[in-house]
Amino acid sequence: MAESQNIATLITSFRSRYDAQEKDQVWQRLSHKMRIFWQERILSGTPGPLGEAECDEIIRILDRNGKGNTKNDEAVARVMVPQGAWRRMLNEFHDNPALGRLVHAVLNETDDRQKAALIDELYRKNQGQKNNLTGPSGNTIGAFLAAYDPVDNLSIISLKDRRAVIEFLGLSTSFEWDAPSIGTRIVESNRIIIQSMHRLGLPGSARTIGVFFYTPEVQALWKGEDTIKRTDKTAVSVVVPTTLDEEEEEVSADSVRESMRVQGLVAKIGETLGFRIWLPRADRSRVLKVWHPEPDVLLDDLPLNYDSSTMKTVEQIDVLWLRKRSIVRAFEVEHTTSVYSGLLRMADLVALQPNISLKLHIVAPVEKREKVLQEIMRPVFSLLEGRALKDMCTYLSYDHIRDIGELKHLGRMSDEIIEDYEEMAE
Structure with missing residues (x-):
């Protein structure tokens, strides 16, 4: 077990400054709001979709990154689910009574064995659905459980984090971590830690207990985070990857073709939203097979006044959306195993122009999601002058790009629609 005296000291310090009674009263109110929403809106059977405002009120409880949350608001955790995906998920529970009732059964079950079985059933029935509900980390189910019953369900929602906490504390489990079902891992890890x-x-x-483990001095002991001072004397928090990069795999022709189709779709979405588009000259002939822009949409030259080093970097970024003489958003479409080349171009751009204000996005298949988010957190990208790359660069899956491209009335929307789908590294 971790050194008992050190843990005891940390606990004593935490208890002296954290008003658990006051916070539990706040969570009693939030939990009540969650339960009423489920009964009166999800399970009500009333026709028509749930409104964005009522969904957002619940999302603010579930997700620290929920639209409208401030640093002083209480929320379960950073769940890594985009705002739009949350809204669609809640509406799916409302429109699909069988799914809504099954999730409700998970939330209400008090017997550990039955709860694990219900979670496993939910994963089976939701298999293949791209709704962010049943991922391998258990984040979403963990967030729902913690919001519905914060007394008995940890806000340490990630199974990866729970495993790290268990190993840090030196706790024994009755199972090999990867052997049992995900339901068993979620339920048992919750019980063991509490x-x-x-x-x-x-x-x-x-x-x-969840808040204790995410206080900076405790989190640094089990999560592999560190604080590094930059040359400007400001401190940044970084995550040091705990596993070595895998060897670069040979990229298949199908993978390259799919990335070109996604690159073309990103360009088409930008055109629909009213932007002019830049593509690297080397990519144009292939991308133009899937995207057919209107006249004057695809730029022949970039109308920018950067120095030559910056221009060489900017010209190689996969897709740029421009309004007049300014880049609004930049996209790198990644299909390689390392997902590193696009990030390096983004980092080069920020290093060359530390005051640049555009928004950066890495677009990659969903199976590379965790890899992208981990790479964004590399220490070298947190040491950039100005802001850390994680504060400027987000992840978008291929599926999310396709979802945006299929939106009705896309041409009447603004580019802020991206923010309903993007994920930030935390």
């Missing part, structure tokens, strides 16, 4: 922290001297709700 019981161990009660024994170590941190009583109270699961929410209190």
Whole structure:
């Protein structure tokens, strides 16, 4: 087990400054709001979609990144689900009573064995659905459980984080981590961590325990994060990858063709939203097979006044959306195993122009999601002059790009629609 005296000291310090009773009262109100929403809106059977405003109120409870949240608001965690995906998920529960009732059964079950079985059933029935509900990390289910019952369900929603906490504390489990079902891992890891922290001297709700583990001094001990000072004396928090990069795989022709189709779709979306588009000259002949722009949409030259080094970097970025003489958004479409080349171009651009204000996006298949988000957090990208790359660059899946491209009335929207689908690295 981790050094008991050190843990005891951290717990004592935490308890002296964290008002658990006050916070639990806040969470009692938020949990009540969540339960009423589920009963009166999700399971009501009333026709018509749920409104964005009522969905957003619930999303603010579930997700720290929920639209409208401030640093002083209480939320379960950063769940890594885009705002638009949350809205669509809640509406799917409303429109699909069987799915809504099954999730409701998971949230209400108090027997651990039955809860694990219900989670497994949910994963089976939702298999193949691209709705962000049943991912391998368990983030979304964990967020729903913690919001619905924060007394007994940890806001440590990621199975990866729970495993790291268990290993840090030196706790034994009755199973090999990857052997049992995801339902068993979610339920058992929740029980093991709560019981161990009660024994170590941190009583109270699961929410209190979750907050303890994400305080900076405790998180640094188990999550592999560190703080590095830049030359301008400001400090940045970075995550040091704990596994080596895999060897670069040979990229298939199908993968390259798919990336070109996605690159063309990103360009088409930008055109629909009223932007002029830049593509690297080397890519144009292939991308133009899938995207047929109107006259004057595809730029022959970039109307920018950067120095030659910056221009050489900018010209190689996969897709740029421009309004007048300014780049509004930049996209790198990644299909390689390392997902590194696009990030390097983005980092080069920020290093060359530290005051640049455009928004950066890495577009990659969903199976590369965790790799992209991990790479964005590399220490070298947190040491850039100005802002860390993670504060400027987000992830978009191929599926999200296709979803945006299929939106009705896309031409009447603004480019802020991207923010309903993007994910930030945390």
